[in-house]
Amino acid sequence: MQDRVLETSVDAVIAALEALDREAFGEAMQDLAQATPRSRPDEVAAALTRLAPVLAGLPIGVGGHLAQLAGSMVDFGGTPDLVLPVLVERACEVLEAAARFHALHEKAYGETPSPDDHEAIGLAIERFAEGAATHGLSEVEGQTLIEAWFTADVWVQPVLYLAQRRDVRVALPQRERLVAAVEATREWIGTAGWLHGLLLVLDDEPLIVLHRATGRAFEVTISGIGDNFQLHTLLAAALLDGDDRPSEAEIAAATDGPELEPEGGMIGRVNLVDGEGTWIWNEGRPADIPVYEGARVVVLDPPPYRRSWNTGRPYPLMVPSVTAEQLPSAEAARWMSLVKPAA
Template structure:
């Protein structure tokens, strides 16, 4: 452990060195992870235990908060690598995300410079912008390693003032920064949303929680996988989703070819239920459209309710909805509760008493 902490301290000491002239920043980033303090720390942690990697992350966390723009990007990729190897992403998540908006904005300054402005001139005009431009991809890659493994980190990033706007501005510029676009895609996913699912035909109901769900097509597949099963065990009847399709939808494996799924239900907003308790399948306005997102599902008194009915189209299928943005990202719909018959009846009666929007 002492070797790792000593190596982390060497990284911290290096980060505190003030960059005074253009030549203080290496022309090539590749050697940074060779015979350097950063490379020494990574080598010390490569075969370490997770606890030892966590100790290194805790030692680096305050440096992420205080280092200059060039050094913070370098330290970020070291932290991201330790997370990829098993370190706890929560240790450095807030520190990195607290710096990221400024880092992206500084890199954007560099991207917006005049075509005839050399890197040396940019450094003289704004050394922090030049430093950020050199390490922005490192910072974004490290952020992806963290947010793809940690739901609270994703929620923290979404709540970070100005971060999404800064990323959107950066991706609108040339040269294109794909890592910024990937991060925006991850932050656009739905996490932590709770849905109530009603299947009036069987008087079954469920509460579910969403994790990293993209489009409603993605939601449909995950819902079908979570709810279809043995009716004697409280599940819904229907043809089960294949294990391969579910593994792809959850991000556990990558598709070898275009993967598609077929609707086992028609998915409705709550106001599809008519006063007599039947579903108005012809009311297209009540359909939940697959191209939308779970946030588009209509709430009733603040609660989003999905009503399941028989399919109304001969075959409804979808493809190209699976994420696979990052190998560590996992998507899921978890059943958190099964509703009793009385609870389902209460929901249906409550909906029947409502006036459709």
């Protein structure tokens, strides 16, 4: 009987949806969440295979929490590709509808309510569902736009969660469409803003890193680094020694340690400069580093002043990778002759 607990939970979720029974759906979702960690990986994979077409057809206002649960179930069995295509498709669909809601609302009524302001839903229904024809919409279209605006965070969250995995980022379906949908909504939808950063993450990206004080040069390959604060720490950890090297607590915070904010904070050890001599600001991302002489170039200079920040990495579940190989002295000298002094 234990072997069928997860299967029975999926049956209950589907039955509740078909019966439009909100209370039964909530109970079935709870049972599914509790059964998943206790089930075999093959059972979880089978459950996800059944849930994928269900997610594809659910109304926006109903399916977001099931999408979240399906995304988290991947940790317990199967592979992301069982649900990733439908989760990305629905996230794109919802974000596109949310962007349309925002544009129509701004044009007709001015400032759009916060997606978190559920007290504003009633007025939105009055304007966009009951008054749909005013905006050239059917009542169903108006209701869909409302649901998209107020539930977009929930629909995007499972994609945000899964995209912290390297295998997901590499195989992400509909990337161009997702980038466009995120770009159109990231100013207002919180999870879209965070997903925007993940879509810019570089994986297996080569850098040329120069240590100006010693003339050493390295070919570095990075993956899974969320911002230049994190890059700063990880380059210092990989390439520097002694007092210039971050503490073990800082390194753990910037990689996969449980404490994202180590006692004493994160301390800047170097100043990052590009090949043109322009500062590489910590607030940016590795993708912002310009290509110079055929490569993204980072020069490590002494810090001009004391810098510190709180958090080691912006995406807690994304595990970074930094590998470095020191270049021969002649190649290092060639690169040193090409880069410009810091501005």
